[in-house]
Amino acid sequence: xxxxxxxxxxxxxxxRQRAELQGGELVLDGVDRAEALSMARAGRSxxxxxxxxxxxxTVEEPASGTLRSTDSPDPETSLASxxxxxxxxxxxxxxxxxxxxxxxxxxxxxxxxxxRELALGCTRCRxxxxxxxxxxxxxxxxxxxxxxxxxxxxxEDASGLPFVGQAGRFLDLLLACVGLSREESxxxxxxxKCRPPGNRDPQADEIECCSPFLRKQIELVQPEVILxxxxxxxxxxTGTSSTLGRLRGExxxxxxxxxxxxxxPAALLRNxxxxxxxxxxxxxxxxxxDGG
Numbered sequence: 001x002x003x004x005x006x007x008x009x010x011x012x013x014x015x016r017q018r019a020e021l022q023g024g025e026l027v028l029d030g031v032d033r034a035e036a037l038s039m040a041r042a043g044r045s046x047x048x049x050x051x052x053x054x055x056x057x058t059v060e061e062p063a064s065g066t067l068r069s070t071d072s073p074d075p076e077t078s079l080a081s082x083x084x085x086x087x088x089x090x091x092x093x094x095x096x097x098x099x100x101x102x103x104x105x106x107x108x109x110x111x112x113x114x115x116r117e118l119a120l121g122c123t124r125c126r127x128x129x130x131x132x133x134x135x136x137x138x139x140x141x142x143x144x145x146x147x148x149x150x151x152x153x154x155x156e157d158a159s160g161l162p163f164v165g166q167a168g169r170f171l172d173l174l175l176a177c178v179g180l181s182r183e184e185s186x187x188x189x190x191x192x193k194c195r196p197p198g199n200r201d202p203q204a205d206e207i208e209c210c211s212p213f214l215r216k217q218i219e220l221v222q223p224e225v226i227l228x229x230x231x232x233x234x235x236x237x238t239g240t241s242s243t244l245g246r247l248r249g250e251x252x253x254x255x256x257x258x259x260x261x262x263x264x265p266a267a268l269l270r271n272x273x274x275x276x277x278x279x280x281x282x283x284x285x286x287x288x289x290d291g292g
Contacts, residue, residue, distance in 0.1 A: 108216045112141060115216055119193055125209040127194035133160040134193045137217065143187035144289060145180055146223035147171070148214065148237065150230040150264065151192035151202050162188045167266035171229070174265065174278065178286040187221050189214060191233050202232050211236060218254070225288050226257055230264035237261075248281055251288060258288050 109115050120134045135152040138161045147163075155165035163171050172182065180186050192202050192210045214236075218226065228234045234247045237254050244263065252259040262281035263274045 108212055110220070112220050115213070115220065119213050122193065122210075122213075125194075125206045127192065127196060127206060130197050131194040132157045135160055135162050135190060135195070136193055136213075137187060137189040138162050138164075139182035139187040140184060141187060141221055143182075143185055143221060144224045145175075145186045145285070146218060146221055146226045147175075147186060147188045148226060148228045148233045149188070149190045150232045151190050151199075152195040153199050153266075154195065157195035162190050163265075167264070167269060170265040170269060174282060177279075178282050187217075187223060189217050191236055207232065207236065218257070223257060225285060226254055226259045227285055228259065228261045230267070234261035248277060249284070251284070260285050260288070 109118060116136050119136050122128060122134060135156045139147075149162060152162060153165055153167075155168075156162050162168070171188075175181060175186055182188055191214055192206055193213060194210075196202060196206070226237065228237045231244045234244055235241060237259055238247060238252050238261065240247070244261065247261040248263070250260075252261070260281060262278050268274050268278055
């Protein structure tokens, strides 16, 4: 409405509702401050002395979003308190990501093709609105090694396959150094199946939504060894919050499957001093595959 702020409009709706229903859930629409104060007084009068807004008691909106009454006799002071609390509550709600309530449902199909089809149509988190393609996996479903990365980048989002850009080519070379290839012996997937906008880091709720797919992939592929590349994959699969530098160089267990953690190929391209640690991790990987 012209001349009225959105918050003032919401206050008007709240006051009308309070007057007509004598309480209830907070629903807001807008008027200016003077009209809001006038309606606050009218609402208290309509509610009557026996209602929650009887004279001498006014309504505030606490941070929890539920209505309560206070003993302040001044409606202007009360409304100011309400407005302050509502602004704070709205800011918190706006900051909270909207997530499908069934997003972490572990009931996923045990058939690999059915799982893939379900993932390709997934709308469990905000990333479904910005992706071009779901990046489910690449490589052999009968692989000895499963490589788990973090999230697709622009090249992966365009192709629908993981690790196809420069970092992917580098990963292929690293694996070839220890006699492995995605065509024959490696299965590759990511923690997230959709590209975060601008290649930003995965967010906690996105990982929560998407990780059931990864866990089911591991269950169905049944690799001999898992190699987590990058911080998010390493922390998720080891279940720890340690830094990547502390995670690498050890053999963990994920559901009984040997698990190793190393630097992401993209990070290695940016920082050559990690070449030797990655090489050592690959030698450890080869040793585990050989039963050493």
